[in-house]
Amino acid sequence: MARGIKDRVAIVGMGCSRFGERWNDDAEALMVEAFDECIADAGIDVSRIDAAWLGVGFEAQNIGPSGIPLATALRLPDIGVTKVENYCATGTDSFRGAVYAVASGAADIALAMGVEKLKDTGYGGLPARSRGLNFDMYGVTGSAPGNFAQIAAPYRAKHGVSRDDLKRAMAHVSVKSHANGARNPKAHLRKAIDIETVLNAPMIAEPLGLFDCCGVSDGAACAIVTTPEIARELGRTDPVLVKSIQLVTSNGWELQHGGGWDGTYFHTTRKAAARAYAEAGVTDPREEIDLLEVHDCFSITELVTMEDLFISKEGQAWKDILDGFYDADGHTPCQIDGGLKCFGHPIGASGLRMIYENYLQLQGRAGERQRADGPKLALSHNLGGAPIQNVSAITIVGLEGA
């Protein structure tokens, strides 16, 4: 394995727009809103940015192709802007581009932006779209809930979990995230709910009901990264450092290899997690990781991801969840900002939004929802695609020495 980039890149500025149904704002306004916070946080002039990455998931349905929309919105100083699209893992991949540019020495200071303007598409969920000319002839263009719902039945069958137990654990995931989102002023959904509401909601894709699904939102989030040396020059005495970034893309094994993947977990997440822990020097994630931001597009996704990140034992996450292990006041909070479920899910921005929350928490700047026990190491997990074919991206950030 490559030696990795642990502690070679620091985050000096981050920004995140308010997420939600931003009827009066276009993608440009959202990017400017996030960037204003970010550049003020970094305390630098725009002219110091050497390179930028722009992540957008549904480019054809909103801002259009290329890096030009970012360069134009922010009037960037004649630098290279790379457009990134990697399903819902787009935000983290945008961050990865900027971080790698700094780690390689190609750039001193780089910008990663993620943005999505979904509420101009007219869809209640994600827009239906082609997945390529070959796939469209024999693949199923199901909805996102339909694709993710399919983890539930094989998981139940393999681990002997009853329909009711699994549904209740899934419901706890959503109840917890709603409670967290209620304390986040930038969150899309800010209303606490009870478990009965979740259990009795209309079915979207069996067994996922309405409250097992995250909202889709408009929003933008961004990060300015640099070397630890420049971070200190900028006055950062205890900078947030990148410990690891790992991204794994399905190669068709889950989709095509009969009898291989059993449908109960995310193959890519397990691979990415193992590599991310190795890169960051984490040996006991259940005890060492202080905070989790994961890709809770659906409650069942968060549930099995707790196992794929090796925090809960295989087949046991549903018990940890019901025990409150991942609650805001639990052992390891998951989605302390409300997660995709309630902060919202503007596709291209989500990976950066997760890092934004971890960045705030590590610095003790998360306001009302700040975790009191001084978190030092935080993980974000950003997933795109469907369980059977996806992109999984993990970022671990932490304080010096963590």
Add this chain to the structure above:
Amino acid sequence: MSDFGVLSCGVYLPRRRLDRTAIYGANRWFAPGLKGLARGHRAVANWDEDAVTMAVEAARACLDGRDRAAVEGLTLASVTHPFADRANAGIVKEALNLSDGIAALDAGGSMRAATSALRDALEGSRMRLCIGSDLRKARPASEAELVQGDGAAAILVGRGAPIARLVASHSVTVDFVDHFRASGESFDYQWESRWVREEGHLAILADAVQALLTEAKVAAGDIDHAVLPIAAGGTVKAIARKLGLKDGAVLDTLSAEIGDTGTGHPLLLLTRALERASPGERILVTGFGQGADVLLFEATEAIADHRPQRTVAACVEDGVADDNYMRFLFHRGLIDLERGIRAELDQKQPGTTLYRKRTAVLGLVGSRCSVTGTVQFPPSAISVDPNGRKQGTQEDYPLADRTARIVSYTADALGYSPDPPTYYGTLDFDGGGRLVTEFAEVGPDDVEVGRAMRMVFRIKAEDEQRHFTKYFWKAVPLNEGDA
């Protein structure tokens, strides 16, 4: 004795059987005169079926256990071919994974297209598959809506061990316009039924049968099984009387159970006759439409061993009663429901990609690595097997007739489907290979991890802008006794 004749047969009937009282009940205010027809059920195809898909399923039943490489020709008779200019028989050929080196023809233009095709095949010398298949569209509150049904039947003709031989045939052609439909139009125009009965069935058809019997020197009373595919039971009885057919010789037309399935109906009833016939028995088959075809068969000794996997009776029985007339109207395009934004997805099908992938898409042909034995769908340059990275080693591996088991599934109420919710999931084939596809004809109790499924050829989507039908394979529950 000739070794040329009918080798096998197969039928397909869609699963739903619409209750005619539901049709009548909705239209009674407008057309109370339909009451007399408001009895029994008619077979109705699902939204993802058409004359081509039903033809494929009938042909698969007909070819069950046979070497498909031996088939030299295929005729698809229909008055409802989905394509006016694209060989519909060619789509069936691809779905059946038949050799490229065969002749294929669409026959149509008349309700006797299938009997004409069958006669031509029987008077030829090659192994030919003759299929009759129709999904007819009738105006709401018409007699046709109640009388018709959807379905298909296939007869394989050729050299081998025939179960029946053609003894004689006779055709007449006269421009008798009992009903018509101009090119590009959706609905038939029907002339008065009493005239059709008196001058058509009892004159043209009965006379044609009499001419054949005279020519073949066979007495009407020596016919053991007679196929008179006419929906009106009274007319059938009158013809039998006029000709002097013996009691019980005329096959029930299944009007009460499935309706008149169109061009394929004579073949469907011939299939039923062949299931009942004993060696040496005579079977009379007729087709009517701008004249008539009359075919006289004699069952061979081999008929004694004719044990079809699924009988016509089993197909008739294997239906589910349906009283959802609104759904039927919607699936036939007779009412326009608000389908929502998710139905707007552009379904454009490039000709290049379909041609390139035709065996995978239309034939469900996967591949098997000649070194590791790994089966996969679709085929690719480099094998999917992570333990045996092999390039250029894959050989064709048909999956359509293999049993598959559910790995995962869902019932999706969000994505657009004409028959919501959409069931789909991941399947592993017995013998290797994996496929994510839609499930057809299922409800909540039909899906569970490990459940056995079989593949069926269906419509995947319609390109409504350019009017192109996209086909692929879906999974239905495997029931005991299924092929």
